Amino acid sequence: MSVAVAADEGMAVTTRGLRKTFRTVRGTRVAVQGLDLDVPSGGVHGFLGPNGSGKTTTIRMLLGLSPADSGTMHIFGTPVPQRLPEVVNRVGAIVESPKFFPTFSAERNLGLLAEAIGTPRSRVGEVLEEVGLGGRGKDTFRAFSLGMKQRLAIAATLLKSPDLLIFDEPTNGLDPAGITEIRGTMRRLADEGRTVLVSSHILSEVEQIADTVSIIGRGRVLAQGSVAGLIGGGGGTVEVGVRHPGAAVRILREAGFTAEWLARPRGADAADALRGLDPDEENGLLQVIGAEPVEISRVLGQQGLWVERLVPSRRGLEQIFLELTQGEGLPAPSAHRPTHDASGGQAGPPPPSVARPGGEGDR
Amino acid sequence: MTRLLRVELHRLIARKVVWLTVLAALAIGLLTVSGVFLQARSIDQARAGLNQDYEQMVEQVERDRESCQVEEERERRRTGDPSVDFGCEGIVVPTLEEMYGQMPSLNDQYRTLLSGSSYAFMFLALAMGSTAVAAEFAHRTMGSLLTFVPRRTPVFAAKVLAPALASIPHVLVGLTTLLLGIPAVFRWFRIDDAVTGAEWVSLGWMALRIITITMLAAALGAAAAFLVRHSGMVIGIMVGYLVLVETFVAGAGGGPLGKLALTRNIAAWVQNGTVWESWPMSCGPFEECRPIRHELSFTHGAVELGLLLAVIMLLGWLRFRRSDLD
Numbered sequence: 128m129s130v131a132v133a134a135d136e137g138m139a140v141t142t143r144g145l146r147k148t149f150r151t152v153r154g155t156r157v158a159v160q161g162l163d164l165d166v167p168s169g170g171v172h173g174f175l176g177p178n179g180s181g182k183t184t185t186i187r188m189l190l191g192l193s194p195a196d197s198g199t200m201h202i203f204g205t206p207v208p209q210r211l212p213e214v215v216n217r218v219g220a221i222v223e224s225p226k227f228f229p230t231f232s233a234e235r236n237l238g239l240l241a242e243a244i245g246t247p248r249s250r251v252g253e254v255l256e257e258v259g260l261g262g263r264g265k266d267t268f269r270a271f272s273l274g275m276k277q278r279l280a281i282a283a284t285l286l287k288s289p290d291l292l293i294f295d296e297p298t299n300g301l302d303p304a305g306i307t308e309i310r311g312t313m314r315r316l317a318d319e320g321r322t323v324l325v326s327s328h329i330l331s332e333v334e335q336i337a338d339t340v341s342i343i344g345r346g347r348v349l350a351q352g353s354v355a356g357l358i359g360g361g362g363g364t365v366e367v368g369v370r371h372p373g374a375a376v377r378i379l380r381e382a383g384f385t386a387e388w389l390a391r392p393r394g395a396d397a398a399d400a401l402r403g404l405d406p407d408e409e410n411g412l413l414q415v416i417g418a419e420p421v422e423i424s425r426v427l428g429q430q431g432l433w434v435e436r437l438v439p440s441r442r443g444l445e446q447i448f449l450e451l452t453q454g455e456g457l458p459a460p461s462a463h464r465p466t467h468d469a470s471g472g473q474a475g476p477p478p479p480s481v482a483r484p485g486g487e488g489d490r
Numbered sequence: 491m492t493r494l495l496r497v498e499l500h501r502l503i504a505r506k507v508v509w510l511t512v513l514a515a516l517a518i519g520l521l522t523v524s525g526v527f528l529q530a531r532s533i534d535q536a537r538a539g540l541n542q543d544y545e546q547m548v549e550q551v552e553r554d555r556e557s558c559q560v561e562e563e564r565e566r567r568r569t570g571d572p573s574v575d576f577g578c579e580g581i582v583v584p585t586l587e588e589m590y591g592q593m594p595s596l597n598d599q600y601r602t603l604l605s606g607s608s609y610a611f612m613f614l615a616l617a618m619g620s621t622a623v624a625a626e627f628a629h630r631t632m633g634s635l636l637t638f639v640p641r642r643t644p645v646f647a648a649k650v651l652a653p654a655l656a657s658i659p660h661v662l663v664g665l666t667t668l669l670l671g672i673p674a675v676f677r678w679f680r681i682d683d684a685v686t687g688a689e690w691v692s693l694g695w696m697a698l699r700i701i702t703i704t705m706l707a708a709a710l711g712a713a714a715a716f717l718v719r720h721s722g723m724v725i726g727i728m729v730g731y732l733v734l735v736e737t738f739v740a741g742a743g744g745g746p747l748g749k750l751a752l753t754r755n756i757a758a759w760v761q762n763g764t765v766w767e768s769w770p771m772s773c774g775p776f777e778e779c780r781p782i783r784h785e786l787s788f789t790h791g792a793v794e795l796g797l798l799l800a801v802i803m804l805l806g807w808l809r810f811r812r813s814d815l816d
């Protein structure tokens with residue numbers, strides 16, 4: 128049964144049961160299967176998933192570039208693609224690589240787009256300034272570096288002064304300086320009050336600037352929510368370094384937590400060998416899901432196990448990402464379906480949620 | 491819609507295809523005019539070179555006729571039959587025009603050369619229309635335009651209409667080159683000919699029909715590029731059609747199939763009805779073998795070409811409306 132969605136202005140983007148199958152010469156390929164995405168209004172939302180997980184396909188369906196097989200999509204509460212023309216001026220998007228006429232100057236490329244949407248041409252100079260291409264308007268697109276092309280594409284999306292910006296892997300192929308620059312631009316756009324939906328197959332690339340994330344794999348949402356929530360308490364993951372990890376896992380499980388003895392961190396063996404420690408029994412690494420760091424240290428401390436490392440960390444989220452998207456490894460967490468209706472009138476990002484791939488969520 | 495059309499025209503003009511077609515049409519016009527010039531010059535030279543000999547030839551022919559008549563008279567007297575006829579009246583001096591050929595009238599030149607070059611103008615328009623649209627698919631700018639203007643039907647309409655309008659400059663340049671160049675050649679060689687008022691009216695209509703069919707060719711090229719998404723493919727299909735199908739269809743003579751030939755229908759449109767001849771498959775042993783005359787009306791041409799355009803436009807639109815775009 129599909130969930131009825133109230134037209135929700137608090138959400139920039141929602142999709143329900145979104146499906147898309149490609150027919151190729153080698154048969155059919157399901158690119159998106161029952162995707163339920165929630166992108167809250169305001170802030171940066173990281174749309175994460177490995178290559179081929181259906182990010183671009185989803186974005187193209189949202190923009191009306193590709194018809195969906197089934198499911199519903201809303202942008203600012205307006206059903207798309209049916210009523211896309213009504214909201215299109217609130218949405219700026221770059222899908223995959225920036226596309227312009229290679230022989231036209233930056234100004235002319237933007238000028239033609241400005242004309243198409245009835246924006247005064249004076250906007251062109253302004254948006255070029257905004258992305259730091261002020262002096263390069265007369266150069267041809269062809270002559271631009273990849274980073275400049277990407278910034279020009281961002282400038283194009285700003286022509287409409289949009290409330291929602293959709294960037295599909297905007298840092299692909301950029302050097303570190305370019306990546307930092309684009310990241311800064313996205314953060315600034317969000318701080319101006321816009322919603323930025325940015326897709327990536329590299330978590331670390333958006334983690335620093337994202338307020339909320341959704342992680343998808345094989346065309347469906349595996350987890351979504353606020354970054355803080357996913358890393359910290361609630362459905363988050365905490366990485367625990369402790370002696371006697373086997374005992375620690377048992378204690379934590381008895382206390383009702385979801386805990387797993389992880390592979391040892393890279394380089395740990397060498398470090399332990401130097402210190403003369405037994406790599407098998409001592410100084411192990413656990414992953415605990417759905418618990419506050421304080422509780423973990425309390426529970427272990429009561430049993431005389433002293434926590435050496437406690438990282439509600441980046442690695443935790445990365446772990447979720449890697450394991451969720453590889454569709455293996457993670458013990459069943461206290462999973463609940465992404466909440467479709469709960470966060471209706473709530474301010475701030477929705478609570479995080481984790482869904483198992485191939486779990487009870489199948490329709 | 492008008493805004494989209496204006497954008498499309500700007501895109502086209504900025505892409506330089508319009509200027510290239512104008513240059514090409516100018517080249518075609520100049521080539522045609524230089525063909526007329528060469529024709530006139532060869533006639534002129536032949537006439538000048540043979541002018542001195544002409545008087546001798548006239549005298550020779552006079553002498554031949556006189557001796558023929560003398561012989562004839564002698565024979566009549568010998569037989570006593572006044573009806574003896576050696577056909578001496580047939581021995582006449584050919585005029586210079588008969589001997590060295592003559593320039594067709596200015597009006598005839600206009601008609602054949604305008605309708606002949608119209609195929610070239612149409613080809614340019616078709617190529618322009620299809621490259622303009624195919625380039626958008628190749629550079630993937632179609633998708634990014636649609637993220638700005640998501641209504642596909644107006645986008646399609648603007649992209650089909652814009653090349654049609656943008657083909658007006660080149661066909662005008664081509665026609666003007668012919669209309670000014672051909673009489674200039676006549677004046678150069680002091681050939682005294684003029685076009686009457688009625689002929690001008692008829693030529694004006696012909697020019698108008700050429701302009702419209704050129705515009706339709708541009709729209710057809712654009713619509714076809716929406717269908718196959720590659721201008722080389724559009725042109726390839728057209729050339730392939732002309733070589734493989736059209737020759738066969740046109741070869742079917744005056745039958746129902748022969749009347750479907752695209753080139754004939756184009757001629758029927760441009761020339762306001764066309765005629766052609768075909769030879770019967772076999773002539774009976776005692777019949778004289780005569781060519782059969784066929785006619786194709788303007789209306790037939792208009793209906794067939796209109797249907798073709800409508801079908802391609804519909805298919806192009808259907809494919810574009812539902813398709814995945816990058």
Ligand SMILES: Nc1ncnc2c1ncn2[C@@H]1O[C@H](COP(=O)(O)OP(=O)(O)O)[C@@H](O)[C@H]1O
Nearest residue numbers: 149151156158177178179180181182183184185
């Ligand atoms: N036009 C297409 N034709 C066939 N298969 C496609 C097409 N576009 C995408 N796919 C397939 O759909 C899946 C999702 O692709 P995509 O949305 O591009 O993933 P992502 O952007 O997350 O890397 C992939 O398996 C890809 O091969």
Ligand SMILES: [Mg+2]
Nearest residue numbers: 182183184296
């Ligand atoms: Mg992609």
